[in-house]
Amino acid sequence: MTESVITPRSVDYSRWYLDVLREAELTEDSPVRGSMIIKPYGYAIWEAVQRELDRRFKATGHQNAYFPLFIPMSFLEKEAKHVEGFSPELAIVTIGGGKQLEEPLAVRPTSETIIGHAFSRWVKSYRDLPLLINQWANVVRWELRTRPFLRTTEFLWQEGHTAHATQDDALDETLRMLDIYAEVAEGVAAIPVIKGQKSENERFAGAVATYAIEAMMGNGWALQAGTSHYLGENFSRVFNIQYLDVQNEQHYVHTTSWGVSTRFVGAVIMAHGDDRGLRLPPALAPIQVVIVPIWRKNEERQDVLAYARRVRDDLAAAEIRVHLDERDGLTPGFKFNDWELRGVPLRLEVGPRDVRDNCVVVARRHLPGKEGKTFGIPSEGLAARVPGLLREVHDGLYQQALAFRQANTREGIDDVAAFKKHAEEAGGFIKVHWAGSNEDELRLKEETKLTLRCFPVSEQGGPAGRCFLTGQLTNRVAVFSRAF
């Protein structure tokens, strides 16, 4: 089943993605244009992402709150760039309770404005700062071309909104949250990311500076998996968020906002998936260990199942997310494929010989076939050993993704022709010195479909090099790539 219904990535990456979503039962198209249904298995991955992020937000002093879904149009119009960026994408409620509304309401595309309005009441003095708020919510952006998880009309996300006394404090917060996003991407989702600043063209509408984590997907394209914005005084001025300092003087606060959405689940699928289906990082896998019982003769069935249940109960007692596949009428081979498709990190195989020897066979999802198998692992003490095995899968997935990114990142290109040739023939990331203008960047995008993904934070301010486009000397380093 599994191999026949999933289009190989090399044949059609986009088809592969949609096939995996369908066969692993992650999402389903809905009757509402551009809105997806997130099925239980897909939602469980998102819940794990939520859990990991929420814990870190709270540990860094943020509190959750909830603000209205509907935003008066007049609010969105207050910040000029903000409304310019978002107004083409709005869904607008014009009728409520059977009556035409006097002021139409936008369904929130993001909440800077309505939260800014609240902050103007919540902040009075320096004692109220920093104000560190997060919201888990759905947002709506009327996208023309949608793709489940990556770009949908409605999506789920968290949006952090904070206010600070000074620019330094706000910039620290912006980078602190970027670090948390990178930590979750790498330490939880096993996806290596580049932390970088976006170019002016790609900046959030209304931000002074936008930072993002950029990851390489299995086809060499980039995916922006989380963003963190320093908003300066742009929103505090239009919503009048001021505080009295120790000397009793009024100042505008500096605000930030930052978000990770269900798009992150798309990143997990595309960073790790292979032609057999999903490969899930253990921390996000709804099922971390699946047990497949194997028997030939009917008299073996009871013993194998009883033994497999004991193994399951041991692991469950150790808070490992384990599932025993007791389905009748399916071959072990079918079950292997089925759980590989669903990306379960570890498979335990249990047959009559394993029962006799008090052992199990372990197969790791990140290594194919025999390579990933270990025979004769004692069931005694297995629960204590599983976290190490899961860590092995996590590390394996991370190292594979990192090696893939390194193999598909080109440096040392020093003229436009070479840039275009590489873009067309090879793909992946291109890392270059960049001194071009906003217009240069847009023209390059038109000509090559590559966008300036970011200026990697860790690589700025190094030795100067020559910009491949303008020939100017610069120490700004940029990464270009096709992107989702």
Next chain:
Amino acid sequence: MTESVITPRSVDYSRWYLDVLREAELTEDSPVRGSMIIKPYGYAIWEAVQRELDRRFKATGHQNAYFPLFIPMSFLEKEAKHVEGFSPELAIVTIGGGKQLEEPLAVRPTSETIIGHAFSRWVKSYRDLPLLINQWANVVRWELRTRPFLRTTEFLWQEGHTAHATQDDALDETLRMLDIYAEVAEGVAAIPVIKGQKSENERFAGAVATYAIEAMMGNGWALQAGTSHYLGENFSRVFNIQYLDVQNEQHYVHTTSWGVSTRFVGAVIMAHGDDRGLRLPPALAPIQVVIVPIWRKNEERQDVLAYARRVRDDLAAAEIRVHLDERDGLTPGFKFNDWELRGVPLRLEVGPRDVRDNCVVVARRHLPGKEGKTFGIPSEGLAARVPGLLREVHDGLYQQALAFRQANTREGIDDVAAFKKHAEEAGGFIKVHWAGSNEDELRLKEETKLTLRCFPVSEQGGPAGRCFLTGQLTNRVAVFSRAF
């Protein structure tokens, strides 16, 4: 501060409620008509409700999923009673991405229709049943008169949606979830509830039977704190949700739906609050234990704070939600009032004498003044003792609420005049035998403002009694009350 700004309940219960919301920083009005802002302290209570419910849903085999916010109008129109009930309350999106939509989209008031449409694809055979789904989401109902938590245009909730092979299975599920709601109300929120069936007039639009948990608030009115509906084949027929049974015959499934919303937080506030403010059940309290350090002379300050921090760290290490109030420039008395207002179940007072004796003073929020205080509790082993003290507060709140309900429940009324007199003069619940018609019920509501809250599940089928209105003999027992 606290006592002066909160209107006593006896003066104006409605003002008291709004004062508590404001002073305890639970909610705030928003610029969007009828939508509230849930502030961090209020949202933390909701998060605790979510945690407690979600755990129980999963333990009973339910899986979370997510369905679109927008519902095509044609979907809502499929079930006649459903659209009749909800269409006056809809918010409708008519513009998307700058264009008039061909088919307007309703912002979901509830999701039976869009989930029913999905179930028609997900259910094929008896093997797919029961299908047990839950969704955490926001919903919108255009209410005319709103009140924070109790009735808002937008609110947060969970909505369970399940499909079953038979009526019996679906009814079992309906009552199982009602039981879980009652368990959370009583065992977690310390609110005694009556599990009962709603009258036809009060039934969910599209349900065959609606069950609810009804609680008595501090002014004697009822509040419906959770509902569970048996939907029969009403939705499976219009959305064509059918399964093949073992004999390969097609049947319509029987569906249920059930929900608890942010209204539940309103129930917690009104079931327990007193004239000093909130009184929170320990399982839902964002802060379970607050420590107030007390000193007169400045040289005592360091010792007291160092000791208080040790106590705090001990409790925090035992996963107790503890907060040390280190604010300068506020008197202990001010802090006592402030934390009482916020409903913290336990207050620990720590002064120089306590430091010397290695003790703390404990004050329980459910007992006023000296009555709730215990002096000289050793700080050694305190963390192990706190769960018992919290249990004491939980039990105390529950018993007080139960005694209040019993004292304000009138039985034995056997004619209309007495019913009306009691309704006008005393309030509270009236428990009677009832054989009236739907029209009788509506007329009674108009004349007395009392509604038939429910037919308590545990009291049906007992010895017959005479209906106070019709004089007929019946064994149906009903509870009437004013309600929020």
